């Protein structure tokens with residue numbers, strides 16, 4: 673049993689001073705500690721994108737987005753070349769162009 677303790681009188685306390693506009697690094701760090709981490713580079717960001725990444729557009733991040741569905745799972749390519757999950761077309765490897773084409 674958890675008896676409900678009625679709140680009688682609110683304790684009197686002074687209003688907190690407004691935060692200074694310039695945050696210290698420690699304050700920023702503390703705020704960032706609550707942020708989710710980019711699963712690729714570990715950078716903490718306020719919001720991850722659909723792939724669970726930060727907003728960087730470096731090659732590894734772009735590669736990851738190209739090889740994963742929006743939930744962050746790797747694409748599952750069907751033999752037809754489309755992802756079973758999100759339906760996008762498998763990007764063609766530039767090397768494929770060097771292969772002899774059938775029935776040409």
Ligand SMILES: [Zn+2]
Pocket residue numbers: 710711712713714715725726727728733
């Ligand atoms: Zn990242």
Ligand SMILES: [Zn+2]
Pocket residue numbers: 740741742746747748755756757758759760
């Ligand atoms: Zn997919």
